[in-house]
Amino acid sequence: MNEGSIVFGLHAVRTLLQQRPERASLLLLQKGRNDARANELLHIAQAAGIRTEWREVRELEKLAGSEHHQGACLQIRSMGPLGEGALDELLDRTSVPFLLVLDGVQDPHNLGACLRTAEAAGVSAVIVPRDRAAGLSPTVRKVASGAAETMPLIQVTNLARTLRWLKDREIWIVGTDDQADKSLYQTKLTGPVALVLGAEGAGLRRLTRETCDALVSIPMRGVVESLNVSVATGVLLYEAVRQRGAGSL
Numbered sequence: 724m725n726e727g728s729i730v731f732g733l734h735a736v737r738t739l740l741q742q743r744p745e746r747a748s749l750l751l752l753q754k755g756r757n758d759a760r761a762n763e764l765l766h767i768a769q770a771a772g773i774r775t776e777w778r779e780v781r782e783l784e785k786l787a788g789s790e791h792h793q794g795a796c797l798q799i800r801s802m803g804p805l806g807e808g809a810l811d812e813l814l815d816r817t818s819v820p821f822l823l824v825l826d827g828v829q830d831p832h833n834l835g836a837c838l839r840t841a842e843a844a845g846v847s848a849v850i851v852p853r854d855r856a857a858g859l860s861p862t863v864r865k866v867a868s869g870a871a872e873t874m875p876l877i878q879v880t881n882l883a884r885t886l887r888w889l890k891d892r893e894i895w896i897v898g899t900d901d902q903a904d905k906s907l908y909q910t911k912l913t914g915p916v917a918l919v920l921g922a923e924g925a926g927l928r929r930l931t932r933e934t935c936d937a938l939v940s941i942p943m944r945g946v947v948e949s950l951n952v953s954v955a956t957g958v959l960l961y962e963a964v965r966q967r968g969a970g971s972l
Contacts, residue, residue: 730799731786733794735864736797739799740768748798749775750796753777804858806877823846824917839868840956851878886917887934896934901940909939913966920959923952
């Protein structure tokens with residue numbers, strides 16, 4: 724099995740079985756488990772006509788790599804990230820786009836956490852560069868706790884070009900920068916918007932920064948100089964959610 728063919732962890736497996744059962748081909752449960760959570764997965768899979776097999780714990784550990792599989796792995800059909808054409812289709816059917824752009828996030832745990840927060844915040848899609856960035860691995864899916872199965876992840880060849888194309892579609896591009904004059908709390912985040920965060924440590928690349936319509940900072944009151952990218956994503960997205968409250972889109 725290739726890296727992208729296994730989802731593991733109880734929550735991630737249950738979410739996919741419930742929301743995208745057509746993508747699942749085989750449920751693997753740990754031998755000897757007879758608890759309520761394992762039985763729930765078994766019943767969901769049976770109702771959807773998905774085959775279930777019981778495997779030794781060492782085999783599940785091998786499939787899940789170093790991550791804790793919680794006694795459940797799910798073999799899935801081809802389910803990679805979407806291409807650039809999907810972004811055009813998505814925007815055509817989205818009245819007020821709310822996009823998250825991650826400029827070169829390489830840590831799969833951070834990407835998974837960002838996908839989970841984006842899904843919870845009602846983001847339309849997450850956009851990432853194709854090269855030098857984390858992709859949809861089993862680790863990403865587990866950390867995302869099911870969000871990787873419902874949140875469109877779109878890979879693009881040239882991020883700066885994609886941002887310019889979004890601007891042509893009248894989407895406001897707001898990037899994060901520690902040195903920005905305005906904070907996110909002083910910036911309008913309503914309407915069609917794409918929020919752009921940079922990679923761990925390096926931040927936004929020069930071309931990405933120069934393409935943004937506006938740059939904002941997250942106020943830092945303590946001695947630390949920056950936030951983890953997944954934490955910063957949560958702060959930024961939920962300020963946008965606050966501004967975009969019911970009726971204010």
